[in-house]
Amino acid sequence: MAKMIPTRNEVAEEYTWKLSDLFPSDDAWRTEFSRLHETMAQLSSYKGHLGESAQTLLAFLRLQDQMEVDGDRLLSYAFRKTDEDTRAPAYQEMSAQAHNFVVELEQALSFETPELLAIDEERLASFYQSAPELEHYRLLLTRIRRKKEHTLSAEGEELLASAGSMGQAPGSIFSLLNNADLTFADAVDSQGSRHPVTHGSYIPLMESPDRTLRESAFRSLYAGYGALKNTCSAVLSAQMKQLQFFAEARRYPSALHAALAETEVPVEIYHNLIETVHQHLPTMHRYVRLRKKLLGLDQLHYYDLYAPMVADEQMEVPFTTGKDLARAALAPLGEEYLRMLNEGFDNRWIDVYENQGKRSGAYSAGVYGVHPFVLLNYTDTLSDAFTLVHEMGHALHSYLSNHHQSPTYAGYKIFVAEVASTCNEALLIHHLLNGTKEPKRRAYLINHFLERFRATLYRQTMFAEFELWCSEQTQQGRALTADTLCAKYGELNRLYYGEDIEADPEIALEWARIPHFYYNFYVYQYATGFASAVALSQRILKEGKPAVDDYLRFLSGGCSSDPVTLLQGAGVDLSTPAPISDALRYFDHLLGEMESLLGV
Incomplete structure (x- = not known):
């Protein structure tokens, strides 16, 4: 039922x-x-x-x-x-x-x-x-x-x-279209049972071991977007045009320059990310080949990307258990951090479960002088436990900056917004791996973190490359139609995922469902933040209190300095390719351990 x-x-x-x-x-x-x-x-x-x-x-x-x-x-x-x-x-x-x-x-x-x-x-x-x-x-x-x-x-x-309200219009239109108006046909599993397809249920359905259900949910979701692809392309085109308008009005060389100037980040960091990830794409292709082999498939499809690669291993993580895991995993950050975490857990900072009409996804929104508010759509999976620590990382970053900075300097730049959240994820995977030596469970957990790498460092960089292309097309006066957007997006999927996955035509429509394309060059920061977080978590675990003190000063810094300098104070220098390369080498290391554990 x-x-x-x-x-x-x-x-x-x-x-x-x-x-x-x-x-x-x-x-x-x-x-x-x-x-x-x-x-x-x-x-x-x-x-x-x-x-x-x-x-x-x-x-x-x-x-x-x-x-x-x-x-x-x-x-x-x-x-x-x-x-x-x-x-x-x-x-x-x-x-x-x-x-x-x-x-x-x-x-x-x-x-x-x-x-x-x-x-x-x-x-x-x-x-x-x-x-x-x-x-x-x-x-x-x-x-x-x-x-x-x-x-x-x-x-x-x-x-x-x-003109500001006109500039906000594309994002507002997309939000209403995506969250209020768009509906999807039920997915049907191999037993003929029906499952609602919503923004909140889609990824859990994609993680199902039932391939029939995965394929049905995949086709249902993209049939919904496909029916509105021309509307979606028009709205995305309007977003790119309004960004270009404001960039030109303010005499910036491009919309990218305008966006990054607001966050005090050199545009070289954006280009450096894409170039460095390109150098490590063979490792992603190797991961895709491993997935195909472990799933025992003659053809790997995009609806197989979230399926469990380790058979008969699954973790159900109810919300109460997720909170306990968060407390244990984040203990290396010290008693004061845990006190703030529990304050959030005990005082209803969090909106936990999906309800009809609720906004999809998850986020944290800090409020100066009050406390952060965290939106989840929790479905009792391991992914949800990671989302919980991720969003509480955002929340406590806001909480610390708001407590240590005046209103003038409390708001941290979005360039560092994903660092605290992803550092929490890295600490969670370390805690989970520390808790087991059993090969199959370790492989399951490593696979989960490899998926975070894929979805955050690789996939968000692909998004960043696509967003940059859209912006450049607009600047050059070229039309962004559903056909041109699908063609480019399909091309990037082939580049990033390689030849061992089928070119499902539906995946070329994925751009139509990504809300972050309305956030003005936001997505690249997931990738740089992930790389920074891997480096910070490893330093915290190796060095203890000195690293924690530096890290908490970073979290308390707001925008009291530019974000690159604040990160340097915590031990990460994103003005060089090193943090990106080091993180991708860690991905390679984890991939090697998984291959060894599973004997492939």
Whole structure:
């Protein structure tokens, strides 16, 4: 019998996040929404006055910090409520109001950067002298003034800010299409039983030992996207065009340059990742051949990529067990880290299970002055245990940065966002492998971590290469149609996975279901973050407290320095190919151990 997905009100409260920590009610949110519009008007009143005196500039920056804190709470409540059930009209409206608020705030503050740039160096130096409290904002002001060549006039900045809602439209449209409107036919297993195909159930279905079920789920999912491929291509094309528009408006050489400038990351790191992974593609091809051999298949298909390669080995990990595993695996990070972890477990930071209409996937969203909120769609698998430690890594990174940095510098750059999460995963696999010498169980666990390598370092780099190609096509004035997107995506799959897997036509549609293509050159950071995390976890396990202290300082750093420098302080230098190469050599080592354990 097909498993029924519960409605939201059928989920036990203990497995839902506690949004009353943000606002006690929707009415309280609406009251704050009105009040923040008044604060927005106060910020606007500084227009034309930022260069008048040190005290005026200081008062403006402090008010802006407070608006950042209060606005963060406002937005988080709206978006979390929407994600509980994306079909709910009331919260769709609330989310739309929150998006509009962001656009209005950007418009209201569009004068800020031009006015700050207009203050000459001598006058700004005198401001620091007459108001020593401004020293706190020196790094912020330096970063803003560094962007002088990419900043427009006050009128131009106001125009770009007013275009913000149009820039958000492709991502919003895709989210509604993907989470609220798109449905899939049930998958049918080898016994004729039906299984709902949802975003939350798809990967567990792909991990089933029943190949008939896997193939059915695979074809069901891509039939859904295939029916909408022209709509999906139009939305993705619109995303690339809006990124190119803003990059050109700000006089960046490309959308990639514009995106990475925001995170203070050299574009060479992006290209270096792709080039280094290309050098190690033969190891991925070897892994694919091993999978084909262990599954005993004449033809390996893409719906076989998640199937267990070690027969009769499987771990069911209920949520309670997942929390216990997390505590044990993360113990090397020290008592204080475990105290924060348990605080999250015990105080409903986490929305655990899937319900009808709930946003797919998983994420963590930090909120300054409150605590992070973690969305899961937990289905009691080993993968879910890894997702739990992954998202709690994000959560505690936010928690530490928010506790150790002011609102000005608490928000860490997305370049380092995946480091803490993946370091937790590396510590979990180490803990699990340490717990068994039994060859079959070790092979099962190694296979799981090899899959993380495949899905994160290799696959996300393939995504990054595809996203870069889409951007370059757009910059060159070439159309992104369903056919051209499928052709390129199919070509990249053949490059990354090799000749030992069948070229299923459905996989060429995978681009249509990846929400991260609407995140503006985000995906490459999963790969660089994974490589960094492997290095950090190995240092923590080898060196103990000194490495942990460096790591916790990194987690507490927010954006108090550029992200490459912060990582260097923890012992990882991504300005060189070494961390990527070292991680891929570790993949090769684990692959060799698995081959040895299984005698192939």
